[in-house]
Amino acid sequence: MTDDGTNTIRIDEQEIPFTAGQTIMDAALAAGIYIPHLCHYPGLSPSGNCRLCVVETGNRSVAACTTPAAAGQQIRSDTPEMNAARKAITQMLFVEGNHICPSCEKTGNCKLQAMAYHLGMLDDHFPQFYQRREIDASHPEILLDRCRCILCDLCVRASRDIDKKNVFAIAGRGTNAQLIVNTPSGKLADASIAVTDLAANICPVGAILIKEQGYQVPIGKRIFDQSTIKEIALQEHSAQQETDRDS
Amino acid sequence: MTRTNICHSSNSEHLLHRLHAIQQQYRHIPSQAMQQVAAEYRLPVSQIKSVVAFYAFFSTQPCGRYHILFSNCTSCGYWSNGHNLLQSLCQLLQVTPGQPRADGLVSIDETSCIGMCDHGASMLVNGIPIIGLNPEKIAHIAQQINSEVPIQHWSATWLEVPDRVRRRDLLLSEAWIPGSALQQALKQGADDTLANIQRSGLRGRGGAGFDTGQKWRLCREASADTRYVICNADEGEPGTFKDRYLLLEYADAMLEGMTVCAFVIGASQGFVYLRGEYRYLLPSLQAALDRRRTQGLLGSCILDREGFDFDISIVIGAGAYICGEESALIESLEGKPGIPRIRPPFPVTHGYLGQPTVVNNVETFIAAAQITVHGADWFKAVGTSTSAGSKVFSISGDCEKPGIYEYPFGITIRQVLDDCDAVDVQAVQIGGPAGVLLSARDFNRTIAFEDVSTGGSFLVFGKQRDLLAIHRNFAQFFAHESCGFCAPCRVGTQLLKITLDNIAAGRGSTGDLEELQQLSQIVQHQSHCGLGHSAANHVLNGLRQFPHTFTQALKPHFTARFDLDRSLASARQITQRDDAAAHLDNR
Ligand SMILES: Cc1cc2nc3c(=O)[nH]c(=O)nc-3n(C[C@H](O)[C@H](O)[C@H](O)COP(=O)(O)O)c2cc1C
Ligand code: SF4
Ligand code: SF4
Numbered sequence: 001m002t003d004d005g006t007n008t009i010r011i012d013e014q015e016i017p018f019t020a021g022q023t024i025m026d027a028a029l030a031a032g033i034y035i036p037h038l039c040h041y042p043g044l045s046p047s048g049n050c051r052l053c054v055v056e057t058g059n060r061s062v063a064a065c066t067t068p069a070a071a072g073q074q075i076r077s078d079t080p081e082m083n084a085a086r087k088a089i090t091q092m093l094f095v096e097g098n099h100i101c102p103s104c105e106k107t108g109n110c111k112l113q114a115m116a117y118h119l120g121m122l123d124d125h126f127p128q129f130y131q132r133r134e135i136d137a138s139h140p141e142i143l144l145d146r147c148r149c150i151l152c153d154l155c156v157r158a159s160r161d162i163d164k165k166n167v168f169a170i171a172g173r174g175t176n177a178q179l180i181v182n183t184p185s186g187k188l189a190d191a192s193i194a195v196t197d198l199a200a201n202i203c204p205v206g207a208i209l210i211k212e213q214g215y216q217v218p219i220g221k222r223i224f225d226q227s228t229i230k231e232i233a234l235q236e237h238s239a240q241q242e243t244d245r246d247s
Numbered sequence: 248m249t250r251t252n253i254c255h256s257s258n259s260e261h262l263l264h265r266l267h268a269i270q271q272q273y274r275h276i277p278s279q280a281m282q283q284v285a286a287e288y289r290l291p292v293s294q295i296k297s298v299v300a301f302y303a304f305f306s307t308q309p310c311g312r313y314h315i316l317f318s319n320c321t322s323c324g325y326w327s328n329g330h331n332l333l334q335s336l337c338q339l340l341q342v343t344p345g346q347p348r349a350d351g352l353v354s355i356d357e358t359s360c361i362g363m364c365d366h367g368a369s370m371l372v373n374g375i376p377i378i379g380l381n382p383e384k385i386a387h388i389a390q391q392i393n394s395e396v397p398i399q400h401w402s403a404t405w406l407e408v409p410d411r412v413r414r415r416d417l418l419l420s421e422a423w424i425p426g427s428a429l430q431q432a433l434k435q436g437a438d439d440t441l442a443n444i445q446r447s448g449l450r451g452r453g454g455a456g457f458d459t460g461q462k463w464r465l466c467r468e469a470s471a472d473t474r475y476v477i478c479n480a481d482e483g484e485p486g487t488f489k490d491r492y493l494l495l496e497y498a499d500a501m502l503e504g505m506t507v508c509a510f511v512i513g514a515s516q517g518f519v520y521l522r523g524e525y526r527y528l529l530p531s532l533q534a535a536l537d538r539r540r541t542q543g544l545l546g547s548c549i550l551d552r553e554g555f556d557f558d559i560s561i562v563i564g565a566g567a568y569i570c571g572e573e574s575a576l577i578e579s580l581e582g583k584p585g586i587p588r589i590r591p592p593f594p595v596t597h598g599y600l601g602q603p604t605v606v607n608n609v610e611t612f613i614a615a616a617q618i619t620v621h622g623a624d625w626f627k628a629v630g631t632s633t634s635a636g637s638k639v640f641s642i643s644g645d646c647e648k649p650g651i652y653e654y655p656f657g658i659t660i661r662q663v664l665d666d667c668d669a670v671d672v673q674a675v676q677i678g679g680p681a682g683v684l685l686s687a688r689d690f691n692r693t694i695a696f697e698d699v700s701t702g703g704s705f706l707v708f709g710k711q712r713d714l715l716a717i718h719r720n721f722a723q724f725f726a727h728e729s730c731g732f733c734a735p736c737r738v739g740t741q742l743l744k745i746t747l748d749n750i751a752a753g754r755g756s757t758g759d760l761e762e763l764q765q766l767s768q769i770v771q772h773q774s775h776c777g778l779g780h781s782a783a784n785h786v787l788n789g790l791r792q793f794p795h796t797f798t799q800a801l802k803p804h805f806t807a808r809f810d811l812d813r814s815l816a817s818a819r820q821i822t823q824r825d826d827a828a829a830h831l832d833n834r
Contacts, residue, residue, distance in 0.1 A: 024428055031751070046589075046734070048775055049590055049733045049734065049775070050733070050734050051733050051734055051735050051773045051774065053777065054255035054772070054773045055376065061772045061773065062465050062774070067588045068591075085768075085769050085772065085773055086767050087736055087764070088766075089734050089738075089769065091775060092734055092735065092739060092742070093738070095738070096734075096737070096738045096741075107642055110769070126738075127742075127743055127745060129741070129807065143578055150734070151731070151734075151737075166291055166293070168293070169293035169294065169297050170297065170731075171293070171296050171299075171300040171301070171584070172297075172300040172301065172731065173296035173300070173301050173303075173567070173584075173728075173729070173730055173731050174726060174727060174728070174730070174731045174737055174740070174741070175726075175729075175731065175737060175738065176300070176728045176731065177359030177732075179296065180293055180300075181293070182291050182292060182293035183292070184278070184282050184292055186296070
């Protein structure tokens, strides 16, 4: 440890500082290093379920978003092998759900899609699961299509910890796991969720969509038509840093 | 259903027990009951729903009044000498697996290993184990069910689960006197009791082999208001049944080991987390607890020591292998789905209700109790330098003498195979599906933490066994038991199963072997917990040790993975047709 209280870790070829309590992910993003992720969002407690951010330190594979940075860590992240594993996990997420990219309102704004571009994914590779999953269109303003859900848990955490409404949960084991709504009927219409809630807007894919505002931004001018997922992730991180500083 | 008949009990009842009672009463957990339980326990209804959805023994659709679950383990599963007993019973009772019969009398399904592996094909009927199944017994059972004979009135010999202890060593041959370890612990004090455990070299018997004394010390040194002791009696690894026996015959020593631990770390509450499949052991465990309370070995002022208060509750799981993983177990104890926590922090500092917690296996606590009585040297005299003491094995599969065997660490696999009269052995799977698959080349290796480590499962596969079927069975097990939290395990275990099934169906090509290899590595390296880390071991071992298993099933010419006939299954289902014309014969 250096005298000013900062330690350093090494990610691939770069030596970066970290402060006590930071995870590897926090430290990396703060230093402008992108570690691919879908279930991490700055300002929310980490979950570690998508496993895209798994990095190697010593002979262990750990999730960068849940592992505390520790002085002297030597981390491998941006290697062909690790990115191949990330691509395979992204393909797994695609085949597990029913992703209808060409007709999905989220197309171009979807992080799963953007991750596929980032990792150079050209096909699904694995056989499709074609699971039957329920659509909940009961809410006047918000649509929930479980077919496109990647079980990242972001809406669950956003609703519970930020919106303080606890609208969502994940229930069921293995590939039966699915997003449920915390109402006796299980329907979104009976939940207190509002279109302005973080939970209604945080979904990385097209599973939670705000109704009646389809295609306001034309395809070609959407988020990931303009920027890479890496740029967006770094922006999300600095935006959160500014919020933290202001408060 | 009226409100009153569900709300009869107080909140002190564990959520899992409450839900079990409802499941028993209504043969499922109705939506209204979930809402009432949520209100009673002041929990979000989503938590109740997610708990119900997580555990295999809860259902939201009614089961039959006789609810039958056949084990699908390679040792106590429903294949008996080439007969598919599950199918036979379904035919006899005219039941479709997974669906209750129209009159609601009976439902038949399968479940993961129920720990009856030394007794051959076995099942649970309304939670009660019936072992040693064969076609004749199945026919009798069908009759009993059709004439609606209550299970309690079924042949008494059917309801017995005899134990076969074939070899005793250090632990199982030592006499046990209730209170002896506690007396010694109180006499020498907590520091010396802990030092003795540390000096003994005792390592966890549940599989991971963590130093037990070290675990207790870390827990003791963690600052906290209170601490907990948990006995892991979830024994879900297929082929493991030694805890079933220990819980019956050595419960008192186990409870005393927990109490010694409580004395060392300063805990006042302990739990035994018992797998739902072993619910039938509850009366004898409760009796053991009561006996110890009357003997002053549990409760307040244990052995008249002022301030030494400790009691133990039993919490029964509801069908989830993952709840054997210690942090998932703790989540389950807290009334949640058994999803493994992020570690670190480990349970020794942040365990049950966030407090420092020791989780140890049944056998570990028994060993700790005996070490406290007889001293570290007594223990260290047996075993190897890094694996002190003895290990209790559960041996089953293709051998003449399946059962419980206790050996000193350092025993060779060959010796074990000789003792259980296993001839013409093709392979052994040590440590269950999560462990290692070994061929005859490795039979001179030893069972020890430094060589082949095991929580106790020892499965023998004879020459006639189809190893591909074994791999498919294991792959099915992990796909079914994956908790679903993380993507590589949730999806990857399914893909492993699909790929192996494809190869077995004659639709595999050489590329599938490379595919299996890569998939296995992803599941192993990228997953969140020990289940995922070990779920592909058997595939990787198989590819290396027995490549023939896979290559002989591959087709010399290319066969499309896509199976048109199989893809038409849903069309057949919708049109309710299954005649020849509804199938494509394109093979
Ligand atoms: C998927 C999984 C299942 C497990 N099942 C069991 C089990 O049934 N019994 C057990 O004692 N330990 C089991 N363990 C190991 C526990 O997490 C833990 O290490 C053990 O209970 C600690 O006790 P010990 O040190 O006395 O072995 C399991 C681990 C994993 C990853
Ligand atoms: S609905 Fe969206 S945010 Fe919620 S778990 Fe599914 S993918 Fe994640
Ligand atoms: S590895 Fe499997 S069992 Fe473990 S957390 Fe991930 S999905 Fe659940």
